[in-house]
Amino acid sequence: MSGPDFDEEFKRKLGELFQWRRDVRHFKADSLPDGMLERLVREASLSPSVGFSQPWRFVRIVSQEKRDAVIRSFEESNAEALNAYSGTDRDNYAKLKLSGLREAPVHLAVFCDEETLTGRGLGRATMPETLAYSATMAVYTFWLAARAEGVGAGWVSILNPDEVTRELEVPDGWKLIAYLCVGYPLEESDTPELSRAGWESSDDRSSWLYTR
Amino acid sequence: MSGPDFDEEFKRKLGELFQWRRDVRHFKADSLPDGMLERLVREASLSPSVGFSQPWRFVRIVSQEKRDAVIRSFEESNAEALNAYSGTDRDNYAKLKLSGLREAPVHLAVFCDEETLTGRGLGRATMPETLAYSATMAVYTFWLAARAEGVGAGWVSILNPDEVTRELEVPDGWKLIAYLCVGYPLEESDTPELSRAGWESSDDRSSWLYTR
Numbered sequence: 332m333s334g335p336d337f338d339e340e341f342k343r344k345l346g347e348l349f350q351w352r353r354d355v356r357h358f359k360a361d362s363l364p365d366g367m368l369e370r371l372v373r374e375a376s377l378s379p380s381v382g383f384s385q386p387w388r389f390v391r392i393v394s395q396e397k398r399d400a401v402i403r404s405f406e407e408s409n410a411e412a413l414n415a416y417s418g419t420d421r422d423n424y425a426k427l428k429l430s431g432l433r434e435a436p437v438h439l440a441v442f443c444d445e446e447t448l449t450g451r452g453l454g455r456a457t458m459p460e461t462l463a464y465s466a467t468m469a470v471y472t473f474w475l476a477a478r479a480e481g482v483g484a485g486w487v488s489i490l491n492p493d494e495v496t497r498e499l500e501v502p503d504g505w506k507l508i509a510y511l512c513v514g515y516p517l518e519e520s521d522t523p524e525l526s527r528a529g530w531e532s533s534d535d536r537s538s539w540l541y542t543r
Numbered sequence: 544m545s546g547p548d549f550d551e552e553f554k555r556k557l558g559e560l561f562q563w564r565r566d567v568r569h570f571k572a573d574s575l576p577d578g579m580l581e582r583l584v585r586e587a588s589l590s591p592s593v594g595f596s597q598p599w600r601f602v603r604i605v606s607q608e609k610r611d612a613v614i615r616s617f618e619e620s621n622a623e624a625l626n627a628y629s630g631t632d633r634d635n636y637a638k639l640k641l642s643g644l645r646e647a648p649v650h651l652a653v654f655c656d657e658e659t660l661t662g663r664g665l666g667r668a669t670m671p672e673t674l675a676y677s678a679t680m681a682v683y684t685f686w687l688a689a690r691a692e693g694v695g696a697g698w699v700s701i702l703n704p705d706e707v708t709r710e711l712e713v714p715d716g717w718k719l720i721a722y723l724c725v726g727y728p729l730e731e732s733d734t735p736e737l738s739r740a741g742w743e744s745s746d747d748r749s750s751w752l753y754t755r
Contacts, residue, residue: 334563334731337691341556345691348557349589349684351546371754377561379686381700383735383743391687397755408669420663426664429666435557450743451632454641457620458700462718463672464679464720470562471591471680478548479557488593488670499755502645519546529666540584541602543611543711 336526348475350521355483356431358514363437363482368513371480380465384444385468386506390499393439394398400498402432404490416489427528436510440485440495441470446504463508466483470509483516546730557711560691567644567695570726575649575694580725583692587685592677594665598657599681602711604650611712613722614644616702622703642699649726651680651696652707658716678720685723695728 337345372389375466380386390400411430412435432438443466474484492507525531549557555714584601592598593691603612621641628636655678687698704719737743 334733335559335561336558337556337693341553344547344553345557345560345688346549346589348549348587349586349688352589352591354591354619360709365622374561374752375556376612376746377558379564379698381698383737383745385635388753389752392755394626403557405660406658412665412668413679413750415664415668421622424665427665441635449746450737451738452627453636453639454700456624456627457702460675461698461700464682467676467679468580470676471683474581476554476557476561479554482561486591486593488666488671488673490669501753501755503560503705510711514665515662519544525595525662530665533595533623534588534661537589539599539601540581541600541713543602543604543607543713 332345334398348479351479353483353516353520354524355485355512355516356428357517358431358436358437358483358512358523359517360434360436360526361415361515366509368437371473371476374472374476375469376410378465378469380450381455381461384447384450384462384465385442386447387466388442388444388460390442390501392440392499397498398438401438401490401495404494405430405432405487408489408491417476423530427530429489431485431512432487435514437507437513439511439513440499440507441466441509441511442501444503444504445506463506466508477513482513482517485512487512547562560687561633564690565695565732566736567697567724567726568640568736569729570643570646570648570695570724571726572646572648575726579692580649583685583688584673586688587681588668590677590681590684593667594662594672596659596662596674598655598659598674599678600656600717602652602654602656602713604652604711609710610650612626613650613702613707616706617642617644617699618682621702622699635742639742641701643697643724644699647726649725651725652711653678653683653721653723654713654717654718655720656716657718677719682721686688689725693727694725697742699724
């Protein structure tokens with residue numbers, strides 16, 4: 332079987348997609364077109380998974396009560412994180428906007444079903460964490476496919492995962508991987524917001540390949 | 544700042560890339576063109592990372608002694624995995640080819656530097672596992688960019704990560720995320736090999752989105 336040919340033009344644009352995918356924390360109020368979220372989740376299901384276990388579970392949060400509970404969890408965790416910094420770091424951290432939870436039209440939680448029988452355990456006896464990594468790659472496929480549609484996602488990891496999991500009333504054995512804000516970004520950029528804000532700069536990209 | 548426009552043609556091809564990316568275990572002997580691996584690793588460095596921590600570390604294994612040690616670790620773990628199955632599962636597992644470690648021209652290990660100071664811990668106080676997830680997304684960017692070049696990657700998780708980490712003599716604090724076989728695939732397909740081999744089938748792709 333012969334696959335599609337990916338020409339130079341596609342590869343150039345794919346590089347642009349990687350370059351312009353951002354962690355978005357500033358959203359417009361506009362909602363997504365009907366069916367877009369479903370389409371992006373289906374695309375995300377083409378992600379690699381250990382033993383073809385397909386452990387990703389996407390949960391859209393529409394309940395205002397649950398959204399508010401997540402916002403509270405973020406605010407508490409963010410206040411604690413601030414308190415762990417001091418001096419200039421503390422001043423700088425306080426200025427960062429680290430989530431778009433209040434504005435984003437869509438809240439989307441991604442879980443890993445740690446008890447799935449799909450794949451019959453293949454490939455994860457010695458490295459069970461590859462199941463969570465599989466769900467992580469589905470988050471990223473969603474993110475890339477969304478960006479190609481002009482839709483931004485922001486990954487909020489500053490929250491209490493146990494609290495959020497309990498609040499969302501998901502089945503036992505589902506582990507929270509990512510909590511995403513999704514919507515149209517207020518601005519686009521090829522540079523991470525933390526870099527633009529002066530928090531952290533880009534490492535030397537040629538320095539990550541070692542030889543043994 | 545206004546970003547690139549991703550047109551319908553690009554989005555269609557991006558879907559094809561997701562659809563035709565495979566976990567490859569059958570490789571041609573041909574080596575990669577000079578500079579290709581370096582280019583793919585640089586592209587992978589555009590991946591998202593918690594707090595812009597950029598924790599991915601790529602290690603190309605050229606030492607035959609070290610490659611052999613990894614192959615031994617795979618073979619031992621694979622024999623143990625086989626023994627954990629019984630009946631038809633055991634027969635079927637025995638027939639699967641689960642790595643291309645002997646043929647693949649490139650062995651590439653991907654680590655997460657758990658002790659990196661880059662990003663100053665931002666975003667990972669309550670979910671420290673997001674550091675490993677960041678390195679996982681870099682594996683996946685590498686994989687997608689490679690596939691766009693016609694290069695296949697296969698993720699070998701059936702090995703003893705402590706043994707492999709020790710064998711590769713990497714700095715303290717580096718955690719093994721993935722061990723990849725990389726090279727030109729013998730065949731292309733839009734269907735996972737485990738599905739073609741009858742081990743596991745595709746779940747219903749519309750069933751992964753829940754509402755709360």
